[in-house]
Amino acid sequence: MENYITNYRRNRPSNNLFESLNYFNQNEQVVATRPTNIKDWCAIRNQIAYILGQAELNWIDPYDVRNPGRSIGEAETNLDGSFKMIDQLQEYWRGVRGTRANPPSYQNVNPRNTALASARGQNAWSAAFVSWAMRTAGVEESDGFVFSMRHITYVVQALSNSRKSDASKPVWLVDNTNAVEVGDILCFNRVNDNGVMSNHTLNGLARLYLDANNNVRDLESVGGVSHCDVVKEIIVENNRKFAVVVGGNKRSNGTVASVRIRLNNNNTILNPAAVTNPGSCFGIIKLGSSCAPRITESITEGEDESLHQPFFTNAFLFRRNANNPNTLNVIFEGDSWLDYPIPRVLDLYDTISDRNQSLNLNSLHLAKFGETTSDMFNDKANFVQYISNYRIDRIYFSGGGNDVFPQLGTILNPGITSFSANFFTDQSKLNDLRNTASGDELFRKCILYKRYLNTRVFENALFNTANLNRIFNTIATNYLGFGSIVNSNSTPNTIFYMHTYDYPLYKLGVRPSLVNVSLPLGPWIKPVFDRLQINDEILKCYIIIRLLDKFHYLLNCIKAIFIQRRYQFQTQIIDFRGLLNGSQYWRDEIHPNSAGASRLSTRVNF
DSSP: OOOHHHHHHHTOOOSOHHHHHHGGGGOSSOOOOOOTTOOOHHHHHHHHHHHHHHHHHHTBOTTOSSSTTOBOOTTOBOTTSOBTTHHHHHHHHHTTBOOSSSOOTTSBSOHHHHHHHHHTTSSOOHHHHHHHHHHHHTOOGGGTOOOOSSHHHHHHHHHHHHHTTOTTSOEEEEOTTSOOOTTOEEEEOOBOTTSOBOOOOHHHHHHHHBOTTSOBSOGGGOOOOOEEEEEEEEEEETTEEEEEEEEEEETTTTEEEEEEEEEOTTSOBSOGGGOOSSSOEEEEEEESSOOOOOEEEOOOOOOOOOOOOOHHHHHHHHHHHTTOTTSEEEEEEESTTSOOOSTTOOOHHHHHHHHTGGGOEEEEEOOOTTOOHHHHHHTOHHHHHHHHHSOOOEEEEEOSHHHHGGGHHHHBOTTOOSOOGGGBSOHHHHHHHHTSOTTHHHHHHHHHTGGGBOHHHHHHHHBOHHHHHHHHHHHHHHHHHHHHHHHHTOOTTOEEEEEOOOOOOTTTTOOOEETTEEOSOOOOSHHHHHHTTOOOHHHHHHHHHHHHHHHHHHHHHHHHHHHHTTOSSEEEEEOOTTSSOSGGGBSSSSOBOHHHHHHHHTTOOO
16 A cells, blocks of 8 residues: 655645645545554554444445444445445455556456446455455554455465464464454355365465475465455353454445354354354464453443533542553543533433443543633643553544634635535536435435535635635644644553544534523524525535535544654544434534434444
């Protein structure tokens, strides 16, 4: 994968910070490799778990309100006939893209065309999915992993690494009797095109493909059918232990999905020969060193009341438990998405805490309703005190919304009151939007059709670029300031979470309320539209959508700069866009209700 950081250093813009950050916006899927001198395999395993969880969520249809949780199939199409998941499939195939003029046969030179073939059911992509997950998490070819379009290729190379006990290539294929860990790749037999089940064994693969010195004779000639999934988590349910494994091209419709593999109490597979996923498990690919297993108890979420403790009490409890090695110490810093000020309404802090309570969270709540990122940074004394004096495992940060929406009037150019035809690249889609009545269905269609927005023409007409750059520059400066503080007081196991917001389309103009009485808070968006005489619902939608998408790009830029500066902590961006896809999930103009917050929290896994 291209090294965006190296290219940035070579071609660094000389303008302001936001324009420098904009360099990374050339591709929304910025994945920058962590420095090669840092190889924390426990951190990589945790990163793999997060990547797998996000991948599963990406394949769940957020617009199917009648069948929530339904997985999208590889062949499903949008109304225009384009494949719904083509972008994700292309990303997976980029994971096995050949980097040489004549790449080997197990790699790929045209991710887009290969992705199209996969969507049509003409090209299996489960090995590409595994390769993508490994590459994205920080595994490299120098570690002994082959990014291949065939499972058997990286399986045989991992076998060679282990048979040679090659410590410089710590990706090893081991026997199926070994204990399973998060991040492991489980390898299974599979039926071939003639309906015959393969019968791979480690000794059999060695006889076929390794020489007397346990080197692979010819990697391009390695063949045979197999399937591999990656371990996302280990759970205990009803006193039974399972490995939850995630793979691509699963089920009859070709999707990303998980299955459970029953484990013994010592985390070994219960009867590997009897597993059918789709065949028996013949081996386990291990990644570098092990780390302490994290086991999740399957729990039922309870109700809460969003009554956050006063800081004095919360800080006292945090300090009392912070030195317990069995706690996960978390700082929540941010705005009203973590600190909604109305009793009996769950916010994201409550629901994240509920979902992760089995991890023995020890949380310090520093978020304050209404704060901008500048407010947070100016008021950082408590943040600095606690991160510098205690082991902090996770930082969850919510900031930027109060920087952007209260300044919406300075961002928008006056005079544009209707959605012009030249703002869209597909007039049939625009006609469909214009023929859809205002309401949830229209808002969902606007999100679905955002790919047809001519962003350059639209932004030139609607946005005051200088003011927007100034606001984004401030946000980036404050995020980077917090990043510097975290880096000085963290380890490679520390994770810094940043989240997008979801599109606030569904209840424009609605204020926060208590017992059905509106409070003197907001609204923040609709009054600006009213003042500028913007009544066109489609125009409103795409102003909001584009601002939130640009904020998502900004977070990717910030993450890339953290990596460029060789900050030792990990960074994860949680993408909430499009998840709250109906008015039933919103409390007011810009805040989710309890059901919405619970829905958002499903994407946060500590």
